[in-house]
Amino acid sequence: MIQNIQQSAQSILDTLHSAVLVINQQLCVEYMNPSAEMMFQISYARAKQRPLQELVIDETDFFTRLKRSLKTQHPFSAYEEDLTVRTGQVLALDYMASPIQYGNQPQCLLLELVSRGRHRKIAQEKHLLIQNEASRSLLRGLAHEIKNPLGGIRGAAQLLERKLDNEQDREFTTVIIREADRLKKLVDRMLGPRGVPHKRQLNIHKMLEHVRSLVQVETSKVKFIADYDPSLPDIYGDESMIIQAILNITRNAIREVSDDGEIIFRTRSIRNYTIGDNAYPLVAKIDIIDNGPGVPEDLKEKLFLPMVTGHAEGTGLGLSIAHTLINRHDGLIEFSCTPGYTTFSILLPLLTDPE
Ligand SMILES: Nc1ncnc2c1ncn2[C@@H]1O[C@H](COP(=O)(O)OP(=O)(O)OP(=O)(O)O)[C@@H](O)[C@H]1O
Ligand SMILES: [Mg+2]
Incomplete structure (x- = not known):
């Protein structure tokens, strides 16, 4: 089991939602996983051996901490920090840096970044879904109550129209029918999409x-x-x-x-x-x-x-x-x-x- 897990370490890294980078002594990128590629909008092939300063810009504090950690070999974490990435986007992140050594390479730094913005968004989306469902069921009830009498009003106006000889009087029933149709269309839209998706x-x-x-x-x-x-x-x-x-x-x-x-x-x-x-x-x-x-x-x-x-x-x-x-x-x-x-x-x- 352990051996299997070790063999699939690559696919574990590929599947991780956190962005993972390995940074060398010169603060250049040795490795990045697909989530990091997404976060920095750059492929691993392009970022490899490039300075991290090209991915995270104008963040003196961030780099000072990384350098200190590389020097002292002490891990560190930071929470809810804003980092500006190369695309100009400001990301709200938690990040952790841990010294790591692989093979006979000099010490590197393993950097894990977790997007807080995404968590916030997921919570907002859930809230929106609940709100939307609540207002939809309210509208469904209301729409049902409107549609029944509306059918009656339209039917009665049609009957009346047939009995009217005067063209001018008929204009009134035409208005009733047209407005009832308009209201029905609106109510149908309010009811929202129905039917099963094909x-x-x-x-x-x-x-x-x-x-x-x-x-x-x-x-x-x-x-x-x-x-x-x-x-x-x-x-x-x-x-x-x-x-x-x-x-x-x-x-x-x-x-x-x-x-x-x-x-x-x-x-x-x-x-x-x-x-x-x-x-x-x-x-x-x-x-x-x-x-x-x-x-x-x-x-x-x-x-x-x-x-x-x-x-x-x-x-x-x-x-x-x-x-x-x-x-x-x-x-x-x-x-x-x-x-x-x-x-x-x-x-x-x-x-x-x-x-
Ligand atoms: N691309 C956009 N840029 C700026 N404002 C927008 C944009 N899209 C939507 N909005 C705002 O969101 C509101 C809600 O949009 P929505 O499509 O739900 O309703 P609507 O366009 O007002 O009416 P309907 O689509 O039912 O005819 C819009 O009235 C507009 O103020
Ligand atoms: Mg619209």
Whole structure:
């Protein structure tokens, strides 16, 4: 057993969610695992033998501690520290450094980094799911109560219409029927997506191109840029549901951007990612990025809840529906925004063995 474990040490490191690096006396990278590649957005092949200062920037304290630990051979830990990485992103991390020696190499330092931001996000996502489910069941009850009498009102208006000879009087019944239909449509949207998903293998890029062709008919002001990872495997899902989710997010982005608007569709795969309570070895990330002003501050916390809108003509259902649809695929939607760069990301597990 022990021998087997030792033999599979490499795959243990590959599967770890923590980023692991081995740093030599010159503070250059000797080794990094896939989670570290993800964290620093660089491949091991490129980072190997490069100074750690190229991955973590402007963090004098951090490097002073590493040097001290290498010199004194004392391990150390730091909690909830912010480190700026090479992409400019500031990561909230816990990290531990332990002196290590392998073979007849000089002493090195084993550095483990655990992202606190991710933990915080997982807790927020769980909270959002619970909130969303609670407001959905409230809406379901309300929608049911509205739909029954609404059918009655519409039916009665139709009967009345038949009995009216006067064209002017008929206008009133037409208004009743039209408004009842509008209300029914709204209530149906409020009820959210129903029906079981019909899942099959789907090419993400085909779906994105389909959405692009749909929305480009509606608007000519926006420039679309495709930044696809061609090696991304197919996902297993319901095509119309996933297209609907992408469409809802894209329509929002189009509304926000100005005349020189730009929307980027970007796809990437991420290794070792946790969604809800489940850790997945591989996840597809679909980013819809716009250069609009970003999500208003007062909406950020409740954006995915039904009936939350920043627009007078909006119903506030688009993102809530998208969230439910992606959730049915065990995925999630995240967003981040800085002015001129708003990203909505759909994350979907990539299963090698579909059920
Ligand atoms: N890309 C974005 N940039 C800035 N704000 C956004 C973006 N996407 C969504 N929002 C904000 O989130 C709100 C909620 O979006 P959501 O799609 O749920 O509802 P809506 O677009 O207002 O109405 P509906 O989609 O039902 O027609 C929007 O009204 C808008 O204020
Ligand atoms: Mg919308």
